[in-house]
Amino acid sequence: MKTNAVNLTEKEYLLPGNRTCPGCSLSLAYRHILKALEGQVIVTVPASCLTVLHGMYPVTSVDVPCVNTPFASTGASATGLVAGLKALGRKDVTVLAIAGDGGTYDIGIQALSGAAERQEDFIFVCYDNEGYMNTGNQRSGSTPLGAISGTTPMLGKQQNQKDMLAIMEAHGIPYVAAASATHPLDLYEKVRKAKTIKGTRFIHVFTPCPPGWRFSFGDTIRMGELAVQTGWIVLYEVEDGAFRLTSASESIARKGSLRPVREYLMEQGRFNNITEEQISELQERVNARWKRCLDRVTNL
Numbered sequence: 001m002k003t004n005a006v007n008l009t010e011k012e013y014l015l016p017g018n019r020t021c022p023g024c025s026l027s028l029a030y031r032h033i034l035k036a037l038e039g040q041v042i043v044t045v046p047a048s049c050l051t052v053l054h055g056m057y058p059v060t061s062v063d064v065p066c067v068n069t070p071f072a073s074t075g076a077s078a079t080g081l082v083a084g085l086k087a088l089g090r091k092d093v094t095v096l097a098i099a100g101d102g103g104t105y106d107i108g109i110q111a112l113s114g115a116a117e118r119q120e121d122f123i124f125v126c127y128d129n130e131g132y133m134n135t136g137n138q139r140s141g142s143t144p145l146g147a148i149s150g151t152t153p154m155l156g157k158q159q160n161q162k163d164m165l166a167i168m169e170a171h172g173i174p175y176v177a178a179a180s181a182t183h184p185l186d187l188y189e190k191v192r193k194a195k196t197i198k199g200t201r202f203i204h205v206f207t208p209c210p211p212g213w214r215f216s217f218g219d220t221i222r223m224g225e226l227a228v229q230t231g232w233i234v235l236y237e238v239e240d241g242a243f244r245l246t247s248a249s250e251s252i253a254r255k256g257s258l259r260p261v262r263e264y265l266m267e268q269g270r271f272n273n274i275t276e277e278q279i280s281e282l283q284e285r286v287n288a289r290w291k292r293c294l295d296r297v298t299n300l
């Protein structure tokens with residue numbers, strides 16, 4: 001049965017009131033991820049906006065157990081939790097490792113890659129706000145070409161994003177998915193599916209960030225929708241090698257076409273200094289990825 005607002009898990013595990021910025025899509029994503037796991041979860045999280053969301057002892061905004069792990073160690077920490085649960089004979093609890101793009105693409109990549117290569121049995125979610133946002137928006141391996149950040153303040157970043165989804169798929173893990181906080185039912189379904197699969201499962205969640213990307217707090221959902229409509233991100237899943245487009249990306253492939261990526265870029269102050277050449281380069285990258293997706297899709 002397709003998930004809709006009525007058949008979502010009712011119980012909330014992200015409690016009202018947390019310390020994220022107004023309009024933060026991470027809250028929205030995390031709310032649906034925890035609902036999908038129905039509380040049967042141990043979370044491990046490195047320093048990030050998510051630790052800010054969790055709160056500082058003795059208060060917290062979440063109703064699930066959580067380990068705060070050193071920045072580089074999320075994959076190793078999850079490995080240890082899985083081993084501990086196995087020793088206790090607990091098959092009912094999912095280990096969820098969840099880190100920002102800095103904690104995944106850059107500093108956390110070796111522990112994650114090692115765990116994936118060993119086929120450790122956990123879900124790793126990378127929520128991607130395309131920068132080290134908690135410490136003031138330094139550029140990461142996921143910050144796009146042309147984007148102004150704390151460490152690329154004038155010209156914007158001069159390199160393209162690392163393709164973390166392709167890197168994780170190359171590990172031969174059983175489930176890789178691309179989701180967006182702004183498409184929560186699609187995200188929810190992907191986490192529900194990941195929960196039923198054994199081995200390392202990787203879910204990338206696009207999380208628009210109003211202060212870091214410089215758009216107004218009320219435009220978060222619109223920014224995620226534009227990202228999908230322009231092909232800046234593609235919603236898909238790869239299960240045992242079979243590639244499926246999902247949600248709005250599937251609809252565009254069936255009966256539509258992508259909008260120009262310029263429409264997405266021009267909505268965000270971080271791209272104020274982007275050049276025409278960079279816009280063309282980004283458009284070409286988007287076109288090439290969309291073609292690769294259409295070439296391998298199995299559900300159209």
Ligand SMILES: Cc1ncc(C[n+]2csc(CCOP(=O)(O)OP(=O)(O)O)c2C)c(N)n1
Pocket residue numbers: 047048049050071072099100101102103104129131132133134135140
């Ligand atoms: C080893 C180490 N280096 C640096 C820091 C400082 N630090 C804390 S959070 C953070 C940014 C995390 O960025 P990301 O993983 O992208 O998550 P986000 O803040 O964007 O949610 C940094 C650099 C740290 N806690 N530990």
Ligand code: SF4
Pocket residue numbers: 019020021022023024025026049129133134208209210211212
């Ligand atoms: S900086 Fe961005 S990701 Fe972090 S809490 Fe604020 S809106 Fe959310």
